Amino acid sequence: MKFHLSLFVIIGIIFGIKLEGCQCKVVQFIFGDSLSDVGNNKYLSKSLAQASLPWYGIDFGNGLPNGRFSNGRTVADIIGDNMGLPRPPAFLDPSLTEDVILENGVNYASGGGGILNETGSYFIQRFSLYKQIELFQGTQELIRSRVGKDEAEKFFQEARYVVALGSNDFINNYLMPVYSDSWTYNDETFVNYLMGTLREQLKLLHGLGARQLMVFGLGPMGCIPLQRVLSTSGDCQDRTNKLAIRFNQAGSKLIDELQKQLPNSSYRFGDAYDVVNDVISNPNKFGFQNSDSPCCSFGNIRPALTCIPASKLCKDRSKYVFWDEYHPSDRANELIANELIKKFGFMRADQTNPPSPSPAIAPSSNH
Structure with a gap:
């Protein structure tokens, strides 16, 4: 008997069989929209929501679109870095394997996606939250077949989860008359509709093992450059901002309720509305010079919905709150992330040093 046990141990060492289980790392699974997308839409060839051209990604890695x-x-990148967690690759990344998932987790976020399936339909291709959860279920099957049911359950229960959607449900659905939701609901009933849907989605995730989960709230959506340029005065759209506040209030209440109802859950609602509003209202206080127009713009032709190679870049990207008509700059994202880290007292999952950002000064060219 001792001989057989010794032989099994030797074979295990030679072939790298982990006798004690998979020794899985703590990783992240991220569900979101363009604010969290790290490349899924790049592989959705028919999607109109794309960040695949210069100058996207200019201050990240090799400076090419990613x-x-x-x-x-x-x-999500910055919060994960500060917690010592690996950056999860896009679900559609061709290099994604079971081993990569076990080492880094997965990011399912998709530009144009929403809590509701109908949101962002005019982008043609995008992953709604229900679709992202469906893809996560497929990921679970892969990992179960790789490490076994018990190890997989432990891996998914120890992982961290981020859910960050909602702005498209307003900007690219409810606030646009081409969508039936815009005349089916009023402000109150539409937020209730969103919360009812989100409740079912978060319960579904809990049933799939999500125990440590953070839902991001919405910032002042009415102050993104796209919304400002649609108003005659150039001011923030007050109604849109009030919808964001209403969403955050309802979302915070929902997370409190689920935290009490769902066993072993540690669910949090990350509301950075006030700090983002403060940055936009008082940019100089935070070291910014511009909080109402995009760094990457097509001259006076606005709104140019995406940043393209023919666009002009601002001289110093670290001084702009917004990168394009929709999305914050790297430096603004850092400020938002640090506020959430401070608010929730996030602890590091390990002691490795987080990746450092690249410089945010425009390249020396005509742009």
Whole structure:
């Protein structure tokens, strides 16, 4: 008997069989829209929501477009870095394997996606939150077949989860008359509709093992450059901002209720509305010079919905709150992330040093 046990141990060492289980790392699974997308839409060839052209990604890695709708990092990137967690690759990344998932987790976020299936339909291709959860279920099957049911359950229960959607449900659905939701609901009933849907989605995630989960709230959507340029005065759209506040109030209440109802859950609602509003209202206080127009713009032709190679870049990207008509700059994302880290007292999952950002000064060219 001792001989057989010794032989099994030797074979295990030779072939790298982990006798004690998978020894899985703590990773992240991220569900979101363009504020968290790290490349899924890049592989959705028919999607109109794209960040695949210069100057996207100019302050990230090699400076080439990587699928992020920013010049640099996302809020989820920065929070994960500070917690010592690996950056999860896009679900559609061709290099994604079971081993990569076990090492880094997965990011399912998709530009144009929403809590509701109908949101962003005019982008043609995008992953709604229900679709992202469906893809996560497929990921679970892969991992179960790789490490076994018990190890997989432990892996998914120890992982961190981020859910960051909602702005498209307003900007690219409810506030646009081409969508039936805009005349089916009023402000109150539409937020209730969103919350009812989100409740079912978060319960579904809990049933799939999500125990440590953070839902991001919405910032002052009415102050993004796209909304400002649609008003005659250039001011923030007050109604749109009030919808964001209403969403955050209802979302915070929902998370409190689920935290009490769902066993072993540690659910949090990350509301950075006030700090983002303060940055936009008082940019100089935070070291910004511009908080009402995009760094990457097509001269006086606005709104140019995406940043393109023919666009002009501002001289110093670290001085702009917004990168394009929709999305914050790397530096603004850093400020938002640090506020959430401070608010929730996030602890590091390990002691490794987080990746450092690249410089945010425009390249020496005509742009």
